[in-house]
Amino acid sequence: MATCNPGDEVIIPAPYWVSYPDMVLLAGGTPVTVECGIETQFKLTPEQLEAAITPKTKWFIFNSPSNPTGAGYTRAELKALTDVLMRHPHVWVMTDDMYEHLVFDDFEFCTPAEVEPGLYDRTLTCNGVSKAYAMTGWRIGYAAGPVALIKAMGTIQSQSTSNPCSVSQYAALEALSGPQDFLADWRMVFQRRRDLVVGMLNEAKGIRCPKPEGAFYVYPDIAGCIGKATPAGTLISNDEVFATALLEETGVAVVFGAAFGLSPNFRISYATSDEVLREACSRIQRFCATLV
Template sequence: MSIESKALRRIAPSATIAISAKARALKAAGRDVIALSAGEPDFDTPDNIKEAAIAAIRAGKTKYTDPDGMPELKAAICAKFARENGLTYTPAQVHVAPGGKPVIFNALMATLNPGDEVIIPAPYWVSYPDMVLLAGGEPVAVETTVETNFKLDPKALEAAITPRTRWLILNSPSNPTGGAYTRADLQAIADVLLRHPQVWVLTDDMYEHLVFDDFEFTTIAQVEPKLYDRTLTMNGVSKAYAMTGWRIGYAAGPVELIKAMGKMISQTTSNPSSISQWAAVEALNGTQDFIKPNAKLFQTRRDLVVSMLNQAAGIHCPTPEGAFYVYPSVAGLIGKTAPSGKVIETDEDFATELLESEGVAVVHGAAFGLSPYFRISYATSEAVLEDACGRIQRFCGNVK
């Protein structure tokens, strides 16, 4: 009998973490492996943020804080939402947790009853459906297409809504596609939601600052103020400030929801590290000077990767508006034979064969709920990306 609870048996381990672990193991065994599977910036946390953390340690700011975030950080988050998103929140409307992931989990755990449905546009970030399942809900994946740059079609949304729908999860710019919603896209989705007052919106804005070609980031509570009272606007410092290891995520929304999430965190993780919270205060209140140059750097990498992948036989790679991912199609390779002699039947076969024959680790589309695609994280140097894309071109050229 499995040691796992029924709740845990509803979910699978994170595919992206599993593939990164496999790539690390192959590397440790002496293989020449390039991992394009992990979703984290390759640069270091800026010095001003590190210094704020060191100063916090020296000043003895090493005690428990309020479970869902200390007042200084909540104030910095309110200021950030006002400054960058034109959204007014009070500290009582803010929840801070050890990363964006727990923020989402706390919201779902705090609100879902068995059978409640959560609409998730596919392809989706791997953790959404599993967190919904763990919280006792039912994920309802709504597929998108490459033609709309993987954005949710309002008609498909309307068709997926039932009386049991509790949440819609939006993620823009998206992990895994990099696709981002324009103001008009969000308005069209909001227009549908206004007809269905039982549906709340959880918008995951983690990649807000990584947008390219003058794309203007907007978030749904800003676009449609009538949804403010049923939107949880979630964000974090992990991606924008290269702080993945510090574990600070946050969200703002209606007081009643934030209270429920606070109850949840008070009996589980309690507060995120006080030192990380002080670092996050500096991230949000301090200089934002490096954000734009970083986005520019990612744009250069995106252009390189998109161009090189589109020169690989059988691959079609759309140009995303943001984040640091591309989500190319491998439809042109399905049914063909890899250099090992194995027929590529699925995108998972593609990823496995690519890793075996060229040592490039990517994540297959099935893990994100839409096939036949794969995801590349291009949060690494141009030299490494050129090498990796060159290997992918060679692999595709050898597929017959």
């Protein structure tokens, strides 16, 4: 049975969604982050996973497509990871499939227990209605996994947050069981915005921006800006200074990479209008051009 005991390790590929390490700490475990840089398109390699597993490893947290990078693992890439996990039967998998429906081009979403049914009995598959159905405020997430684990989760939830209200549950039921055809249109809109943002950021001096497979984020690398200074004399020593100077001088707010465990980068959510995105990216281009 998978519970977290003191000393239990949880492998989290970085950059990660900010809540994962704190969730692990709250459960009494020890987060073990593994940096996945731009050279692998922010994806964990099987060699990195193998090296991170110890006898104390309890969980591996997987998120594809990812917040903050939008990176999605192909079936072959995921199979290479599940092959490693099959060699370590003490490791459980928590997969966060939140961006399942937000994938672009020909990318095919897949999830660990589907790619490797041998992992079924030690996989917790999580999802929610916040992203694909734009229902963030309704606060509905859901999970599927082995009965004993789900029962234990229910016990904790019933004594902490109790339960989501019935109004939200019915709204989520309608979203999940109703017509899904609007998703294809949404995907096209997000794909257009992704291409706009990636194209414009790659024209900014000192920025490299990989093209993500899904979600609605980009995670550009700003190594080419580090060590330079703004016209006002601020030395861009790290991504936090970059984000602060960008905000103060141009009014554009981005989240700096250190918050997600991988620097020097920043994250943009492109879940906003083309017009706003075009203006923001133009300002970023002008800001980068002034750095010396």
